[in-house]
Amino acid sequence: MVKLEEKKTDGGKLGNDRKNRPVEQESNRSTPSKDIEQSKKIFRLFDYVQFHVDSIKTENNEVLQRNKKYSLPGEKFKMTFKLSKCDIKLVRTLMNCHGFTQCSTKRLDVNFIWTAGPYKLQHMRMLKPWQRLNQFPRSLELTRKDKMCDNIARMQRMFPKNYNFIPEFYVLPRDAEKFRLCTEEMQANGSGDAQDKLFIVKPCNSSRGQGIFFASQYSDVPPDSPLLVSRYLSHPYLIDGHKFDLRIYVAVTSFYPLVTYVFYDGLTRLASAKYDPSSSHRDEFVHLTNYSINKNNKQFIRNESMATEDLGHKWTLGAFLRYMEREGKDPKLLMLRIEDVIIKSLLSVQGKIASICRTALPYPGTNFELFGFDILVDQNLKPWLLEVNLSSSMACDAPLDSLVKSQLMADLLNLACIPLIDRKITEKIGVQTLPANVEDNFSDIERTPEREIEIPVDDGQTIKINRPIGVRRIVKGKRNGKIPIRISDSALELKIEGVMRKVKFEKERKGNFIRIFPRPYSFDLYEKVMEGIDKHALDERLFLEEFGESKSPVEESLEDLAIKYHHAILHADQFPTFDSLPSSLRKIIDSWYAEAAHYVERITKEGEIYAAKLPIIRATARLRTRSCSDWYDLRRATILAKKNAKDAGGQDANKENSLPHAATANVPLDKIDSSASAQPAADSKI
Numbered sequence: 305m306v307k308l309e310e311k312k313t314d315g316g317k318l319g320n321d322r323k324n325r326p327v328e329q330e331s332n333r334s335t336p337s338k339d340i341e342q343s344k345k346i347f348r349l350f351d352y353v354q355f356h357v358d359s360i361k362t363e364n365n366e367v368l369q370r371n372k373k374y375s376l377p378g379e380k381f382k383m384t385f386k387l388s389k390c391d392i393k394l395v396r397t398l399m400n401c402h403g404f405t406q407c408s409t410k411r412l413d414v415n416f417i418w419t420a421g422p423y424k425l426q427h428m429r430m431l432k433p434w435q436r437l438n439q440f441p442r443s444l445e446l447t448r449k450d451k452m453c454d455n456i457a458r459m460q461r462m463f464p465k466n467y468n469f470i471p472e473f474y475v476l477p478r479d480a481e482k483f484r485l486c487t488e489e490m491q492a493n494g495s496g497d498a499q500d501k502l503f504i505v506k507p508c509n510s511s512r513g514q515g516i517f518f519a520s521q522y523s524d525v526p527p528d529s530p531l532l533v534s535r536y537l538s539h540p541y542l543i544d545g546h547k548f549d550l551r552i553y554v555a556v557t558s559f560y561p562l563v564t565y566v567f568y569d570g571l572t573r574l575a576s577a578k579y580d581p582s583s584s585h586r587d588e589f590v591h592l593t594n595y596s597i598n599k600n601n602k603q604f605i606r607n608e609s610m611a612t613e614d615l616g617h618k619w620t621l622g623a624f625l626r627y628m629e630r631e632g633k634d635p636k637l638l639m640l641r642i643e644d645v646i647i648k649s650l651l652s653v654q655g656k657i658a659s660i661c662r663t664a665l666p667y668p669g670t671n672f673e674l675f676g677f678d679i680l681v682d683q684n685l686k687p688w689l690l691e692v693n694l695s696s697s698m699a700c701d702a703p704l705d706s707l708v709k710s711q712l713m714a715d716l717l718n719l720a721c722i723p724l725i726d727r728k729i730t731e732k733i734g735v736q737t738l739p740a741n742v743e744d745n746f747s748d749i750e751r752t753p754e755r756e757i758e759i760p761v762d763d764g765q766t767i768k769i770n771r772p773i774g775v776r777r778i779v780k781g782k783r784n785g786k787i788p789i790r791i792s793d794s795a796l797e798l799k800i801e802g803v804m805r806k807v808k809f810e811k812e813r814k815g816n817f818i819r820i821f822p823r824p825y826s827f828d829l830y831e832k833v834m835e836g837i838d839k840h841a842l843d844e845r846l847f848l849e850e851f852g853e854s855k856s857p858v859e860e861s862l863e864d865l866a867i868k869y870h871h872a873i874l875h876a877d878q879f880p881t882f883d884s885l886p887s888s889l890r891k892i893i894d895s896w897y898a899e900a901a902h903y904v905e906r907i908t909k910e911g912e913i914y915a916a917k918l919p920i921i922r923a924t925a926r927l928r929t930r931s932c933s934d935w936y937d938l939r940r941a942t943i944l945a946k947k948n949a950k951d952a953g954g955q956d957a958n959k960e961n962s963l964p965h966a967a968t969a970n971v972p973l974d975k976i977d978s979s980a981s982a983q984p985a986a987d988s989k990i
């Protein structure tokens with residue numbers, strides 16, 4: 305990373321000789337201004353934006369003015385962001401406090417994009433190296449319940465002993481016949497525990513416990529609906545007699561090579577009624593642990609305290625791990641097992657996502673993603689994967705949510721390495737408006753034999769920039785006149801270099817994230833359970849680059865140790881504690897186990913005062929473009945109009961006449977808090 309002090313040599317203007325440099329290099333050369341000099345102390349002088357969770361701390365839950373200490377670089381460089389298919393207050397607040405201006409969803413040339421729904425592939429192809437997007441293409445392979453199960457089942461067929469961490473499942477209507485045979489066989493056998501013959505049925509594409517029901521025979525299930533039928537895990541580990549599941553936050557900054565991190569804290573979601581395996585399965589407060597369901601139970605206890613992490617029916621992950629420790633169990637080994645589930649789940653989709661990334665992402669390092677892994681722990685302390693959430697909820701309903709998620713989000717944004725780049729430069733090369741067709745846009749680009757391309761800017765002028773790595777000219781006459789973008793080997797080398805460089809930066813910026821892949825011996829232990837992606841073997845290259853060739857510290861070969869590792873990590877009943885693992889294996893994963901101590905730590909610190917809610921930012925303190933403000937004004941007025949219509953006698957609030965009108969639109973906007981009711985689904989679950 306280049307320190308700002310080293311950048312003084314350049315005049316700051318976009319001189320002719322500088323136009324051809326890659327965009328990220330441009331940012332490295334920008335002149336340090338007096339203002340930025342002032343904020344050196346807190347911004348560590350790097351040219352990636354440094355996010356601070358303290359920036360959103362206030363004493364009275366209200367931010368009247370941004371703290372210049374944090375917002376200066378963002379304001380100075382006119383950094384921008386947009387929220388697509390969501391309005392996540394946490395992201396909005398953090399961005400605002402760091403001087404980012406919010407733009408309307410139409411803008412493509414923003415520095416940072418947070419989306420809660422699928423982002424168009426054609427727009428991903430237009431990402432510039434200085435932009436960041438919180439999504440990889442095709443990540444639905446992991447986050448749609450049926451696809452996730454199919455991907456893991458494919459790995460189970462390839463590596464039968466190593467991928468056994470999801471309950472037996474049937475995807476309907478495809479597997480209806482198999483499911484019928486299974487239930488008939490169970491009935492024919494007669495004997496056995498009724499609980500073990502139970503299935504939980506979920507719509508493939510839903511969340512928040514919606515549409516879940518139980519089935520014990522074929523006729524209980526409508527065979528033509530798209531459903532996922534899973535074997536019910538009837539012997540969960542309990543917290544004071546309650547069933548629970550864990551929400552683990554996982555960040556991926558590259559799929560190929562795989563680079564993944566786990567946040568040190570997460571959430572524990574408890575069922576609000578005591579668990580009794582024989583109780584009726586209609587009682588969802590016993591068998592389901594979703595917050596959205598249990599909050600409707602009169603017995604549900606909210607954790608309103610900032611000091612206690614284990615109160616009521618939502619705890620932190622750390623609080624659960626400390627509970628386990630008090631019960632004489634090994635929480636760090638459980639976390640190693642959960643990390644194994646995460647790595648293998650990501651490996652199961654690596655090939656599919658890598659192949660689309662190759663064609664859809666012109667630059668390395670522009671995309672990252674945060675996944676929410678839902679884990680159920682059984683009575684033997686074996687973790688089972690229930691589902692992986694795309695855009696996992698960032699809603700802060702309880703003080704504990706604010707605490708965990710604010711820290712998580714600040715660390716995630718740091719991990720994303722958002723380049724601090726002057727707007728003057730991005731405006732020259734950014735795409736200002738949404739083109740009707742991205743390929744038409746590419747057809748404006750002159751083909752040159754070099755790595756440079758010319759991009760049209762205002763007034764018929766053009767500027768040269770480096771051709772996005774690997775992008776070949778689109779040739780007419782194939783597949784509707786176009787062929788997909790492909791990548792050449794030499795371009796791939798540049799791409800790899802980019803990834804390697806970014807991984808180094810991430811190491812310094814990971815905050816409370818623990819990197820679980822790659823790390824010492826990780827490639828040696830996982831190589832045998834990975835699908836071959838291509839001849840480039842990028843996982844191996846990244847691993848060798850950072851750790852060099854591994855040597856077994858014991859007499860046994862690394863291949864033998866890998867077999868032992870996968871057996872031990874998946875058989876929690878036979879290996880309940882770290883000490884019960886073979887000693888040779890302990891030597892290999894000793895550093896992983898030591899690092900897992902971080903998960904057990906408290907997130908709350910003695911004597912610290914925490915805000916119970918995210919601050920409300922006064923309209924006067926908000927940074928928004930005109931079109932973005934107009935959109936918010938319209939939305940607030942719409943909400944107010946609906947509320948008025950409801951208050952006035954339950955009229956149908958969805959009627960057209962409930963749209964904003966002058967009277968409602970004139971109400972001071974700060975008097976209306978629309979954040980809760982207007983949050984789209986993705987931000988209101990958990």
Ligand SMILES: Nc1ncnc2c1ncn2[C@@H]1O[C@H](COP(=O)(O)OP(=O)(O)OP(=O)(O)O)[C@@H](O)[C@H]1O
Binds near residue numbers: 504510516591595693
């Ligand atoms: N196979 C299973 N065995 C036992 N309990 C299960 C199983 N699958 C799901 N559950 C329970 O049902 C709850 C909901 O399941 P799941 O998380 O898959 O659904 P969802 O509707 O997508 O929920 P969300 O999106 O809120 O995480 C889980 O939190 C868990 O308590």
